[in-house]
Amino acid sequence: MAYYANVYEVNRVYGGDEEGGWWVTTYTPRESRKFNTKLRARIALEKMLQERLKVKPEYGLYSVNYNGGVFSGSVEDKEAEFSPKGPIHYE
Numbered sequence: 001m002a003y004y005a006n007v008y009e010v011n012r013v014y015g016g017d018e019e020g021g022w023w024v025t026t027y028t029p030r031e032s033r034k035f036n037t038k039l040r041a042r043i044a045l046e047k048m049l050q051e052r053l054k055v056k057p058e059y060g061l062y063s064v065n066y067n068g069g070v071f072s073g074s075v076e077d078k079e080a081e082f083s084p085k086g087p088i089h090y091e
Helices: 038-053
Strands: 003-014 023-035 069-074
Touching: 003 038, 023 038, 038 069
Parallel strands: none
Antiparallel strands: 003 023, 003 069
16 A cells, blocks of 8 residues: 655635635645655655745735645645645535
8 A cells, every 4th residue: 555645735715705705725735755654654744844844934824915835744545636626616
């Protein structure tokens, strides 16, 4: 089995007043590396995130001035993919 160390950039997307004013958190893949063991993937993920976290974003994720720079990572059984998938609909 393969394990992937995946790093995502986190963002907040606003649906607009005309759609009910909803917000959704998106995860954009920034880096993905394949490993044979979960332990190696975890170690690599820590190093990958440490590199990204050296530069602090000017504004936080929930600020209207946010322009990127918040990262999240996880060890998964597949390569990193954009989330959420497909068009977003407010119900």
